[in-house]
Amino acid sequence: MVRQAANSMLYLDGVSISFDGFRAINGLSLVMAPGEMRAVIGPNGAGKTTMMDIITGKTRPDAGDVLFAGEIDLTRHDEAGIARLGIGRKFQKPTVFETHSVEDNLLLALKGRRGVFDVLRARRTAAESARIDELLDLIGLEPRRRDLGADLGHGQKQWLEIGMLLAQDPKVLLIDEPAAGMTDAETAQTAALLRRIAGEHTIMVVEHDMDFVRALGVKVTVLHEGTVIAEGSIDHVSADPRVVEVYLGR
């Protein structure tokens, strides 16, 4: 297992956590290679969001290893520290800064110094403006750059939030239900956006929508009761009798 950790971007082994006796995550192991995109599916309560909480430092596991880039122990860092290491997270409910313009949302997300006094003195540079233009093109929000976050539609907020993650220049992107509440056209655009940014980044997508997962066309991990029950292509896991049982009930 140690050799496997050495070449991985994200490495979880034997991770467990209980809340008041309820085992939300139970001996979960999962390895992602650099540049890989992975879809994580599972019924409600399977522990998908809790797993992201553990990776991003919001929750500390009771047991197990959580390693980033093969060596950094993520359980020793807080959310802000982990974000600075290069792990970006998109929430289930789209969360952008509503009273800032689209442009400023991206500006605040750009990779850079985050200390109080650095930020107090920070002035916008030409390089920052250029990077913001690039990102606006990528997420297709150039025409709305001056509008407030609050004025965006649901799908546009999702894209802006993905743009904010990219602005951080992260190595790993954790994306929680990007297609929730979107129209079919928006869902297709989102899948295309994720495929476009894959490769440069390691991406974990948690999703319920099977069509969306199929559109991504990547390796799938199925979680149930806090542990991995199947892994492989979408066709492989949909044929697995345990997965069918979990999804259709016994």
Added chain:
Amino acid sequence: MTAPRLLDTRSVVFLTLIAVAAVAVPMANLAAEPGSALHLSSFAVSLFGKYLTYALLALSVDLIWGYCGILSLGHGAFFALGGYAMGMHLMREIGPRGVYAHPVLPDFMVFLNWDALPWYWWGFDMFWFACLMVVLVPGALAFVFGWLAFRSRVTGVYLSIITQALTYALMLAFFRNDMGFGGNNGLTDFKDLLGFSLQSDATRAGLFVASALALAAGFLICRFIVTSRLGQVLVSIRDAEARARFLGYRVESYKLFVFTISAMMAGVAGALYVPQVGIINPGEFSPANSIEIVIWVAVGGRGLLAGAALGAILVNAAKTLLTGWAPEIWLFFLGGVFVLVTIFLPRGVLGGLTAAGDRLGRRRRREYRPRTATSGRTTQPAE
């Protein structure tokens, strides 16, 4: 491009008004003949000076509440601590002119049969030391309190409740005689400051000008903070704390920074308040006082700085008038104003005026104007 300027039109208007007041009020008192229509009594000068210190206090609350979402219901504590630091200097300035004519000890200590000055009164005979304490004591308390609270991620109503507890605890402590701050009576009977008699018109005018300068300086400091990128981060924390954290901002450091600055400003306001009203007592720590500050900010316009200052002046002018005419209805009036403003003017008096001005200007020019952050949010998230 989208970053706001340090001095927008509203800031220039606000600073101009302060400058006009700083010249006109002392002139009307010192230069105009008593009896003439332009004459302003010395009482009025000190009263207006007091309003200005309240305006500075309101600014300090608006900085943390309006821009960072930290609702402090204990900011009166920092104001009172700054006031006590100044009061201690004024007590030492009395020297042997007290009732008991003790060369060093203030009257209340002689009365309590103390034979020496407690160690925490040392140094307050020096004006510069007292000035240092005016900012350091509130700043240090805010730093320690904020460090504990923000690191433990105490937010929202829970934070508001512990700030109330803080000011209440300090009130009870300062009521005790053996704390060494004059107990129930507090500190009073001040004679002079830097050799100028506090009863003289010129000194009162000087204190008024000092209050106006402090308000202008406090305003500029706040503007500098809120128009910087740090100010944008503060608003981000107010609107989506978790998002800011997951973008790599250590939210607790930002809150601690702005909370400490705010407490120092409140301390300065308290220090200017005390020589103008002539007394500081534990009543200043009362939880109701701190709640009243929040009402000033809400009435004037939260998150608009100048609005907070305006609110403090308007509400206190109303208080002066009403408690003169019909003291029993004052609290009903205050409560009523708060409820009405919250319902009909959610961005306060200044926010309402700005919105009305925008509408008027737009109608006149008959052109589309993109919404700005000051016109408030209109759409809600889809979920």
